Amino acid sequence: MAESNTIRPQTVIVNDRMQKGYTYVLSEPAGENFHPEFKPELTPCQMLEMGIFGGKYMTDCREEFPDDWFVDARLSPGKRNNDLNFFGADASKPLSYWVEKGWVQEQDPRGWFQWYCRYWMGRRSEDDERQVKRWKAMTRHIAQLRKNCVSGDWTCRPRQRQALLHWAYDSREM
Secondary structure, X not given: OOOOOOOOOEEEEEEOOOOEEEEEEEOOOOOOOOOOOOOOOXXXXXXXXXXXXXXXXXXXXXXXXXXXXXXXXXXXXXXXXXXXXXXXXXXXXXXXXXXXXXXXXXXXXXXXXXXXXXXXXXXXXXXXXHHHHHHHXXXXXXXXXXXXXXXXXXXXXXXXXXXXXXXXXXXXXX
């Protein structure tokens, strides 16, 4: 009998500050079987280690994700600290801005990065196409870096570089 590459679906129950009793199913192996147009350059673990969202992202929902994501994560125990961001720049709008624009869905109240973490872990949902389109739209920032910065100069446009990092693009290679 041939071995199957499928995984047994696993149900995740979320109880954190922003969601109580939310459940979802992991139907794909972690880090595999992504949408063909979705090719993130960084894993959620790498992003957390580099420093994103001023260290305030996911400080209350560690139980949902692998422990190794948090071993070297640059997290702030208090309020947001942009010095923890890899490029040292504030590249975030408040969550209220994203909600007002209609970009945050109920299933992922923290926004795109939460969607990405859950997608990476193996959740697939009706929101995947929309989120992949949003991720692809960030390439406009890559074009700006290539147009305005010397390759390897990480100090050029740090806010744009930090924004790209928030979307799993690695501008260090540009």
